[in-house]
Amino acid sequence: MIRIPISWLEWGARHNLWSRPHFLCREVSEAPLDEEMMPNLVYDEVRGGHRKWAHMLCPRCSEHIQLQTAAGSNWKITCDWLHRPTVQPSIWETEGCGAHFFVRKGRLIWCP
Incomplete structure (x- = not known):
């Protein structure tokens, strides 16, 4: 699958060519x-x-969240x-x- 470089997406968002979603994904080796x-x-x-892990900062408190994404784990x-x-x-x-949320196509969706 062809992917647009993240730097191009960020540039387009800065110049109001598109609306940046709350989250973007970056592949890392560690x-x-x-x-x-x-x-x-x-x-x-x-x-x-x-895939082994997903890492992100909590959108509420900025704590490091780690989700195991290896085969057989809960998260995908x-x-x-x-x-x-x-x-x-x-x-x-x-x-x-205590933040509880979904991430769907880069959007942050808070749970009630």
Whole structure:
């Protein structure tokens, strides 16, 4: 699948050519350091061609959230050609602020 470079998407959003979704997806080969993580990015950790973890900052409290995405785990992440992530099922930050939300095609959807 052909994907547009994230830098092009960010440029287009800065110049009002399109509306940037709340989250974009970036594939990485190892876990990002907390101080290097950017808000509004989901880091898809892929090793040897297999998804292992999804990393993101909580949209409410900015704590590092790690979701195991390896085969047989609860969470699944998919990214489309515009780098918009979808994470299934919902994400519930039980140890921190209690945020409970979905990420669907890059959109943040809060649970009531």
